[in-house]
Amino acid sequence: MDKERQKQLLKIIVDEYIKAAEPVASGFLVHKLMEKVSSATVRNDMVTLEDDGYIEQPHTSAGRVPTEKAYRYYLDHFLATQDLVKSYKDKIDQINQAKNDVRFRLKELAKYLAEVSGQAIMVAFAGNDVYYTGISNLFSQPEFSQKEVVVDMSRIIDHLDGVAVSLFDAVAEMTVELGDSCPFGSRCASIINKITIEDHDYLVAMIGPMRMDYQKNINLINYLGNL
Structure with missing residues (x-):
């Protein structure tokens, strides 16, 4: 992608789709750009983005939605280094500093993150020792409204211990995987981190649709790595 304007349009499309889960129309983009660019120019840029595989048109809408390629570009080019919101930090620290065993604290942290x-959040205490929560969050997303998608995801959830075994030794630092590379299914994205508490390693994974708030969620999972 070689035009700054097209990069700006793509960022707006991804940000808006993450927020609203609705296809983004050219009229919205013109308004967002404060009418600095003509409608015809925006439409032409959207055609270019579509031809290049960054956006696509759902069958029932005049708007466009990001593709997996768009989310990857977004992750590589648009995320900024930010501190986690103080209220989140304070709550995570409060849970982690409670006088409970590590297993209990990690479960409480998982519930809070969800x-x-x-x-959805998965915590692996060991390769085949897994706790998960927030599955209802996952299935309430519009991406999981079709029965076959729910069935496919349910099969993966049924075998989360196997997924954890494959990830436990493979993940050394925070990683973001989506689409075909996501260990939780090609319709999903995951943010995975290895954390060490009291000299023991644990694995934490956030699982959701590719349409997720990457900036916020990466900050959350990254903060756990610094406990």
Whole structure:
């Protein structure tokens, strides 16, 4: 992608789709750009983005949605280094500093992460020892409204211990995987981190659709790595 304007349009499309889960129309983009660019120019740029595989048109809409390629570009070019919101930090620290065993604390952290992210969370205490929460968050997303998608995801959930075994030794630092490279299914994205508490390693994974708030969720999972 070689035009700054097209990069700006793509960022707006991804940001808006993450927020609203609705296809983004050219009229919205013109308004967002404060009418600095003509409608015809925006439409031409959208055609270019579509031809290059960054956006696509759902059958029932005049708007466009990001593709897996768009999300990958977004991750590589648009995310900024940010501190986690203080209220999130304070709550995570409070849970982690409680006088409970590590297993209990990690479960409470998982529940809190699921609550504030709106995604599913998996914690692996060892390769085949797994806790997960927030599955209802996952299935409430519009991406999981079709029966076959729910069935496919349910099969993966049924075998999360096997997924954890494959990830436990493979993941050394935070990683973001989506689409075909996501270990939780090609319709998903995951943010995975290895954390060390009291000299023991644990694996934490956030699982959701590719349409997730990467900036916020990466900050959350990254903060766990610094406990």
